[in-house]
Amino acid sequence: MKVTKEKATENRAALVRAAGRLFRERGIDGVGVAEISKKAGLTHGALYAQFPSKEALAAEAFASGLRPGLEKMTADRAGGSGSLTDFIDDYLSFGHRDNLAAGCPMSASASEVARQDKIVGERFAEGFEQIVALMERGLGASAVKADKRQRALAMMAAMVGGVGASRAVAKADPKLSNQILRAVRQIVGEIAGEGAS
Amino acid sequence: MKVTKEKATENRAALVRAAGRLFRERGIDGVGVAEISKKAGLTHGALYAQFPSKEALAAEAFASGLRPGLEKMTADRAGGSGSLTDFIDDYLSFGHRDNLAAGCPMSASASEVARQDKIVGERFAEGFEQIVALMERGLGASAVKADKRQRALAMMAAMVGGVGASRAVAKADPKLSNQILRAVRQIVGEIAGEGAS
Numbered sequence: 238m239k240v241t242k243e244k245a246t247e248n249r250a251a252l253v254r255a256a257g258r259l260f261r262e263r264g265i266d267g268v269g270v271a272e273i274s275k276k277a278g279l280t281h282g283a284l285y286a287q288f289p290s291k292e293a294l295a296a297e298a299f300a301s302g303l304r305p306g307l308e309k310m311t312a313d314r315a316g317g318s319g320s321l322t323d324f325i326d327d328y329l330s331f332g333h334r335d336n337l338a339a340g341c342p343m344s345a346s347a348s349e350v351a352r353q354d355k356i357v358g359e360r361f362a363e364g365f366e367q368i369v370a371l372m373e374r375g376l377g378a379s380a381v382k383a384d385k386r387q388r389a390l391a392m393m394a395a396m397v398g399g400v401g402a403s404r405a406v407a408k409a410d411p412k413l414s415n416q417i418l419r420a421v422r423q424i425v426g427e428i429a430g431e432g433a434s
Numbered sequence: 435m436k437v438t439k440e441k442a443t444e445n446r447a448a449l450v451r452a453a454g455r456l457f458r459e460r461g462i463d464g465v466g467v468a469e470i471s472k473k474a475g476l477t478h479g480a481l482y483a484q485f486p487s488k489e490a491l492a493a494e495a496f497a498s499g500l501r502p503g504l505e506k507m508t509a510d511r512a513g514g515s516g517s518l519t520d521f522i523d524d525y526l527s528f529g530h531r532d533n534l535a536a537g538c539p540m541s542a543s544a545s546e547v548a549r550q551d552k553i554v555g556e557r558f559a560e561g562f563e564q565i566v567a568l569m570e571r572g573l574g575a576s577a578v579k580a581d582k583r584q585r586a587l588a589m590m591a592a593m594v595g596g597v598g599a600s601r602a603v604a605k606a607d608p609k610l611s612n613q614i615l616r617a618v619r620q621i622v623g624e625i626a627g628e629g630a631s
Contacts, residue, residue, distance in 0.1 A: 264549055267463045337548065343602075347595065348545045350602035351534065352461055358606035365599060366610065380577035383620045390617035391592060398544065398595020399588070402562060405540075405547035409555035413563065417587050423580045424588035428621060 240286070249287045251277040256298040261345035262338040265295050265353055292354035299350075299357055302342035303364040310371045321375030321429060328396050329422045331415070334403050344400035369393050377430030392425045399425075437483070446484045448474040453495040458542035459535040462492050462550055489551035496547075496554055499539035500561040507568045518572030518626060525593050526619045528612070531600050541597035566590050574627030589622045596622075 240248070255276035259268040270291050274284045288294040310324050327333060333340050343361060350361050373389040381388060399421030407414040426432070437445070452473040456465040467488050471481045485491040507521050524530060530537050540558060547558050570586040578585060596618030604611040623629070 262549075264461070264463050264546060266461050267549065343599070344545065346545055347598035347602055348541065348543055349461060351598075351604065352459075352464065355605045358603055361599075362603040362607040362610055365603060365614075366607075380579075381621060381624050382577075383617065383624065386613075387617040387620055390614050391596070391621035394596040394599050394614055394618050395588060395592035395621075396595070397599055398593070399591040401544035401548075401598065402540070402558075402591050402594055405544055406555055406559040406562060407548065408552045410559040410563075413559055416583075417562075417591055420580065420584040420587035421591050423584055424578060424592075424625060427578050427580065 240283075245287070248277070248279055248283050251279065252284055252287055252294060253298050253301050256294050257302045257342070258338045260295060260298055261302065261340065261342055265346060265349050265357075270294075290354075292356055295353060296356040296360045299342045299346070299360040300364065302345075303360075303368075306341060307364070307367055307371070310368070321372060322426075322431060324372070325392075325396070325422065325425055325429070329399060329418050329425070331418065334400055334407065334414070334418060337404070341397075341400070344397045344404075347397050347401055365393060372429075375429070379428055379430035381428050388428050392428050395421050395425055395428075437480075442484070445474070445476055445480050448476065449481055449484060449491060450495050450498050453491050454499045454539070455535045457492060457495055458499065458537065458539055462543060462546050462554075467491075487551075489553055492550060493553040493557045496539045496543070496557040497561065499542075500557075500564075503538055504561070504564055504568070507565070518569060519623075519628060521569070522589075522593070522619065522622055522626070526596060526615050526622070528615065531597055531604065531611070531615060534601070538594075538597070541594045541601075544594050544598055562590060569626075572626070576625060576627035578625050585625050589625050592618050592622055592625075 252273065256273045259273055259276060270284055271281060273294070274281050284294070288297070310320055328341065337345055343364060350357050369389045372392060373385045376385050376388055379388065383391070399417055403414040403417040406417070449470065453470045456470055456473060467481055468478060470491070471478050481491070485494070507517055525538065534542055540561060547554050566583070566586045569589060570582045573582050573585055576585065580588070596614055600611040600614040603614070
């Protein structure tokens with residue numbers, strides 16, 4: 238069946254959306270292409286007409302899932318102060334922890350990406366660099382002596398690990414889950430120089 | 435076939451060992467019970483004679499994988515000073531990053547545990563608490579103002595996230611991978627109060 242260019246673009250977006258939610262919710266290895274096609278309301282064939290492999294789709298879904306956070310940070314920055322604090326607050330919120338399917342793909346899939354094709358790691362690396370660069374510009378003076386890039390790299394790693402660990406223990410020990418998020422929030426704020434003059 | 439008590443204990447250990455390596459290397463959802471049994475030199479039936487489910491085996495493999503790190507930290511502590519620094523150095527080493535199969539199961543599986551049965555999260559929570567308690571006792575005075583438990587919780591989250599992120603980008607951007615580990619090492623050391631009097 239011949240598909241118009243417009244329809245093809247629509248199909249691609251539907252596949253990326255479905256894949257993004259399913260991969261975050263159930264893991265990249267936990268979901269097959271059949272299920273993704275079905276959720277997007279399409280066939281296997283339509284998926285392979287758009288993406289040469291599941292890995293290629295995973296990479297695009299990963300990049301797409303990072304976009305809202307990056308856009309929000311950039312918009313906030315254009316609009317005025319407070320953007321880094323808002324970003325950290327959102328990232329380490331109970332709401333983000335409890336919303337796997339629509340949250341940051343880095344914390345949803347951190348430990349899985351190493352096992353995927355290089356192309357997925359490339360999207361992770363690009364996203365990590367972009368967020369770190371944006372964070373770096375928002376840093377103030379801090380009691381922590383490391384340079385700004387090191388501070389931003391460590392903050393982002395701590396946030397990815399904080400959300401990951403708090404999700405891992407959420408069912409078994411909700412109190413510990415909350416404590417992890419609050420502790421990372423406090424320390425990341427100190428590294429950023431919040432409250433310092 | 436009737437199995438002696440001794441043989442049953444041996445089988446159980448072989449299954450836990452095989453599962454521990456495979457789960458870390460390939461992901462909990464990336465490996466099936468058939469492959470685990472085979473790697474342990476046993477049958478499906480022998481696995482289910484020991485564990486009611488794959489989740490029960492995953493939980494025991496997870497706890498077993500945490501033991502060497504906990505034992506090392508406890509032994510170091512008994513033997514004298516320097517244990518927290520050694521633990522952080524080992525955890526954030528290039529060697530640990532590059533050795534998925536024998537490394538810490540928390541960084542190997544952080545983002546996957548939330549999707550597993552509660553029993554796996556219970557082992558994660560217990561291990562996290564035990565390590566945090568040991569770390570807390572090694573903390574010195576630091577420029578970071580949060581209390582000791584918060585500092586230890588955030589340090590462990592940063593270490594799990596640091597190893598996870600550095601592994602995720604290792605194939606695509608080895609330089610960034612090294613930078614993440616070094617930055618987390620530097621900042622975690624500052625949070626611990628290394629070098630402070």
